[in-house]
Amino acid sequence: MSKTRTRTLFSFAALALGATAIIGGAGTSSAASGNSDSDSYAYSHACTSNQLSVQVIRHSEDSGQRVIEVRNLGGNACGLSYYPLVSIGDPNAADHSHDIKPLVPGGLGGAPAYPLHAGQAAYAVIDLDPTGKAGPTVPQGTELNVLAHSDMPNAETLNFPLGSNARVLNPKLGLYENNINDAISSMEQADVQS
Structure with missing residues (x-):
């Protein structure tokens, strides 16, 4: 059975506003019993690709920051890992072992997943150059x-162009949060290699 993925491509001008990828159609299953939109549910x-949309937006206050928005399009709550798996690299590379991976906050504990309720969004922020000292821009593409x-197969990875003038040095990624300000605060605490 093949999966279909829809991805909307934007011109470079639109990249500044963001790009969206809908991984699959909205999930329509319902729970046999209990509240299917609760944290415990x-x-x-776990969230599946069929119930999520993923959008990456350049944060207007800092051109080096990107906001990753994951929205639950389904009718039931689902669990996400604490943060998205993110890397930066050439999409055409045969070997992705040299992709750049960000630091993430350490010392995680608590709930077994980030609960994403029906119709709600979770936000994670990545700062491509938190030092402000990056050298030349990354190669085009x-x-x-x-x-x-994190439990999704690698084939579900979505790729978003960084655009021109992007600089990358020691990137940091925060945990999923329910608003962008908290996601930025979380990113600032990143101290462990992902």
Whole structure:
């Protein structure tokens, strides 16, 4: 059975506003019993590609920051990993072992997953150059590779062009949060290699 993925491509001018990829159609299954939009339901039901849309937007206050928005299009809550799996590299490379991976916050604990309720969004922020000291821009065509949930197969990774003038040095990625300001605060705490 083949999966279909829809991806909307934008011109470079539109990249500044963001790009969206809908991984699959909205999930329509319902729970046999219990509240299917609760945290406890999310903890035991991982998000699938069929119920998510992923969008990457350049943060207007800092051109080096990108906001990753993951929205639950389904009717039930689902669980995400604490943060998306992210790398930066050439999408045409045969070997992705040299892709750049960001630092993430360490010392994680607590709930077994980030609960994403029906119709809601989770936000994670990546700062491509938190030092502000990056050298030349990355090669044209370099992309931000995003896997919304760590248990999804690598084939579900979505690629978003970084655009021209992007600079990358010691990037930092925060945890999923329910608003962008908290996602930025989380990113600032990143201290462990992902």
